[in-house]
Amino acid sequence: MPGNVGHQRCHWCSCDQREVVDPSYAGFVAAPQAVTGSVGNLPTELTSFVGRRVERAEIRRLLSRARLVTLTGFGGVGKTRLALRAATELRRAFPDGVWFADLSTLSDPVLVPDTVASALKLHPQSPRGAIGVLTEFLAPRHALLVLDSCEHLLDPCVELAISLLQSAPNLRILATSRQSLNTAGEQILPVMPLPVPDKLDPRDSQLEDSSINLFLDRVTAVVPDFRLTDDNMDEVLALCRKLEGVPLALELAAVKLRGMSLTEVLEQLSGRFPSLTGNRVAADRQHSLRECIEWSYELCTPAERDLWAQVSVFAGGFELDAIESVATTTAHDSEPELASVLFSLVDKSILIREEHDGKTRYRMLDIIRQYGQQRLRDSGQWITTRRRHRDFYADFVDQARAGWVNVRESDWFARLRREHANLQAALEFCTTEPGEAVIGLRIAAGLRHHWMTRGLVREGLHWITRLRTQTPSDTHTTILAINTAVWLSTLQGDLTIADSLLEDGRALARQFGEPAEAFIRQASGFQALFADNLSRAASDFEKAIAIFETVGNSIEKVYTLFLLALVHTFAGDFERAPTRYHECLALDPPDEILIRAKCLSWLAVLHTGDIQGDLKMEQESLRLKYSIDDHFGIAISIDAMAWITAWNNPRRAAALLGAAVTRFDEMGIPISSLPGLFARHQACETRLRQTLGDTFADAYARGASLRRDSAIQYALAEEPHAQPAPDLARSPFDLLTPRESEVAALVSQGLSNKDIAKMLVISQRTAESHVQHILTKLSFASRAQIATWITERRRK
Numbered sequence: 025m026p027g028n029v030g031h032q033r034c035h036w037c038s039c040d041q042r043e044v045v046d047p048s049y050a051g052f053v054a055a056p057q058a059v060t061g062s063v064g065n066l067p068t069e070l071t072s073f074v075g076r077r078v079e080r081a082e083i084r085r086l087l088s089r090a091r092l093v094t095l096t097g098f099g100g101v102g103k104t105r106l107a108l109r110a111a112t113e114l115r116r117a118f119p120d121g122v123w124f125a126d127l128s129t130l131s132d133p134v135l136v137p138d139t140v141a142s143a144l145k146l147h148p149q150s151p152r153g154a155i156g157v158l159t160e161f162l163a164p165r166h167a168l169l170v171l172d173s174c175e176h177l178l179d180p181c182v183e184l185a186i187s188l189l190q191s192a193p194n195l196r197i198l199a200t201s202r203q204s205l206n207t208a209g210e211q212i213l214p215v216m217p218l219p220v221p222d223k224l225d226p227r228d229s230q231l232e233d234s235s236i237n238l239f240l241d242r243v244t245a246v247v248p249d250f251r252l253t254d255d256n257m258d259e260v261l262a263l264c265r266k267l268e269g270v271p272l273a274l275e276l277a278a279v280k281l282r283g284m285s286l287t288e289v290l291e292q293l294s295g296r297f298p299s300l301t302g303n304r305v306a307a308d309r310q311h312s313l314r315e316c317i318e319w320s321y322e323l324c325t326p327a328e329r330d331l332w333a334q335v336s337v338f339a340g341g342f343e344l345d346a347i348e349s350v351a352t353t354t355a356h357d358s359e360p361e362l363a364s365v366l367f368s369l370v371d372k373s374i375l376i377r378e379e380h381d382g383k384t385r386y387r388m389l390d391i392i393r394q395y396g397q398q399r400l401r402d403s404g405q406w407i408t409t410r411r412r413h414r415d416f417y418a419d420f421v422d423q424a425r426a427g428w429v430n431v432r433e434s435d436w437f438a439r440l441r442r443e444h445a446n447l448q449a450a451l452e453f454c455t456t457e458p459g460e461a462v463i464g465l466r467i468a469a470g471l472r473h474h475w476m477t478r479g480l481v482r483e484g485l486h487w488i489t490r491l492r493t494q495t496p497s498d499t500h501t502t503i504l505a506i507n508t509a510v511w512l513s514t515l516q517g518d519l520t521i522a523d524s525l526l527e528d529g530r531a532l533a534r535q536f537g538e539p540a541e542a543f544i545r546q547a548s549g550f551q552a553l554f555a556d557n558l559s560r561a562a563s564d565f566e567k568a569i570a571i572f573e574t575v576g577n578s579i580e581k582v583y584t585l586f587l588l589a590l591v592h593t594f595a596g597d598f599e600r601a602p603t604r605y606h607e608c609l610a611l612d613p614p615d616e617i618l619i620r621a622k623c624l625s626w627l628a629v630l631h632t633g634d635i636q637g638d639l640k641m642e643q644e645s646l647r648l649k650y651s652i653d654d655h656f657g658i659a660i661s662i663d664a665m666a667w668i669t670a671w672n673n674p675r676r677a678a679a680l681l682g683a684a685v686t687r688f689d690e691m692g693i694p695i696s697s698l699p700g701l702f703a704r705h706q707a708c709e710t711r712l713r714q715t716l717g718d719t720f721a722d723a724y725a726r727g728a729s730l731r732r733d734s735a736i737q738y739a740l741a742e743e744p745h746a747q748p749a750p751d752l753a754r755s756p757f758d759l760l761t762p763r764e765s766e767v768a769a770l771v772s773q774g775l776s777n778k779d780i781a782k783m784l785v786i787s788q789r790t791a792e793s794h795v796q797h798i799l800t801k802l803s804f805a806s807r808a809q810i811a812t813w814i815t816e817r818r819r820k
Contacts, residue, residue: 066124170200235274451468455490680738
């Protein structure tokens with residue numbers, strides 16, 4: 025049998041799980057464990073993956089003997105696609121997850137650990153920082169981390185890799201970089217262009233891994249009726265040879281066949297590229313790729329070239345309204361509408377169109393973006409265009425800040441999540457370009473709720489600290505920045521920094537008067553609340569509310585009113601607390617989420633005597649928080665559900681307590697740093713330990729082991745007596761489409777691709793594609809493994 029059948033007993037039930045374990049994983053899969061499904065965040069591949077079988081096998085081999093493997097090679101050679109495909113194929117080998125962190129748009133080395141933590145859905149808010157949170161999360165886990173595009177951040181990437189590998193003995197790291205990380209224990213795998221055969225024989229099985237196959241795959245995607253024939257065979261071979269098998273160059277050339285013949289494409293290539301034969305160095309191939317990108321640029325209209333250069337200032341993705349603000353019209357004759365030019369760049373594969381949160385976004389491959397940036401610099405418009413980019417996002421943040429307590433609030437939260445890389449780019453511009461820091465401070469200060477709900481407290485403080493050193497201290501923007509910084513440093517647990525900030529803020533408030541005093545009073549009250557100084561917190565909040573009402577700032581008034589209600593709750597004043605919460609809800613727009621969710625959450629824990637009613641109210645709060653991805657609020661709601669259910673369902677309450685603590689730990693916030701919350705948490709835990717005795721630890725551990733979405737699903741379960749189900753990923757069979765399942769069944773019967781094609785009335789190439797997808801999704805290396813796996817499923 026090609027694989028070994030692994031057995032393991034399910035942790036939370038008596039079922040026996042069986043899976044075929046590929047022998048090539050034996051070096052780093054602890055037998056007899058078997059892994060079902062996948063955990064992690066690998067992005068979905070938008071185009072088919074072609075070839076690289078030797079490299080994929082070598083990556084598996086290297087990761088079985090080394091803990092750090094780096095794929096090196098020039099831009100456009102396919103390092104990222106190879107790493108993603110290899111990681112996808114290795115998912116079953118890493119039961120605790122395969123995680124992908126894209127560093128290509130990051131420019132600030134300080135934020136490397138934070139960016140990686142965010143990719144793992146961790147939110148470092150404690151003084152331990154991102155590295156501390158990452159090491160704590162990864163230390164007990166058998167996981168693979170992919171660090172993509174390390175070349176411009178080598179030192180921080182090396183420091184992070186060393187720290188994580190030293191702390192997490194079962195962690196493997198797969199990095200991509202244009203140069204090696206040059207650290208002890210690193211195994212380097214150079215990624216070369218796809219091979220170009222000396223002659224073209226369609227019957228040659230080696231074509232599957234060649235540049236020919238990639239080119240044909242990409243051509244048929246844009247020209248579906250294109251076929252390799254005796255008449256065009258030599259031209260296809262000549263084109264792949266001219267482009268030296270560089271994947272990105274081949275993809276750009278394939279797009280040209282939408283409007284040109286193969287002969288015309290080859291003629292243009294022959295006219296501009298020098299012949300690169302033999303073992304030329306990578307620099308020559310990089311030059312060849314640049315020539316290909318330059319050729320694509322010259323085939324664009326003047327309007328398309330201008331737009332290509334201007335949108336290169338965006339980091340990550342961007343949407344149409346942002347393009348309209350950043351891109352300027354030119355004086356070209358018959359200037360087409362911006363949308364038309366944009367769609368043309370998509371057609372030419374310069375821009376990639378994607379859907380996020382139901383919105384259309386565009387992005388560029390990093391090497392194409394870099395070419396556009398160089399063109400923009402050469403034109404003398406680099407700083408001007410970046411300033412327009414910054415101005416758009418400064419206005420965007422102002423609008424979002426004005427829309428917090430609003431029916432569009434959830435839209436703003438979602439858009440801020442999508443635009444995080446662009447916000448970083450705008451802030452970086454403000455810190456590096458003289459005279460721009462004041463607007464940067466305005467952006468960082470205006471993102472208070474974004475930093476908090478996303479768990480990006482450390483990053484928010486980083487930007488505010490950098491920008492404050494470059495701006496005058498006597499501006500209203502400084503007041504807002506101090507307000508935000510106090511909130512963030514308090515959540516991070518550093519009350520000393522908060523005290524220092526408040527001292528500066530109070531001096532400025534005396535200078536500016538209202539409404540500056542209101543923002544400083546609000547921040548002071550927030551710090552006092554977390555310092556368990558409830559009398560000072562109440563006094564500061566009451567004065568802030570009065571000022572906000574006088575100056576007409578209804579958003580901050582409602583939020584401060586909620587904080588005052590929280591003071592009454594922690595003080596045990598169960599008469600005034602619900603009154604304040606209901607005041608907030610009365611002032612709140614009907615479809616607002618942030619304040620509504622928080623008020624419902626704390627109203628539910630005031631113990632009205634109706635346990636089921638309180639639980640349903642807390643569950644509604646959790647649903648609202650989940651809809652805006654409020655990580656901090658989600659943790660509080662799950663913990664609060666434990667307090668509510670402790671009276672009638674102690675085992676469920678214990679599981680919820682464990683799930684809540686895990687959520688706080690993921691954010692890097694020890695629950696003990698929140699005095700009012702921690703007192704109730706401790707009281708609940710004490711009661712549950714007395715009630716459950718020795719069984720408390722088991723129930724608590726079950727809840728603590730749940731991943732976030734599973735914990736939320738469990739907390740929202742209608743059946744109050746339900747115990748948390750095992751947090752198992754989907755069966756691998758669930759990963760297959762209905763057609764792929766059908767093909768897998770036929771493979772198990774011993775049918776060839778040709779036979780399957782005839783039986784299903786599809787082309788042989790389509791049948792081959794289905795089989796390859798099945799092998800990839802199930803991480804198998806042979807058809808025999810598919811047959812064995814199908815047989816095992818039928819026995820069950």
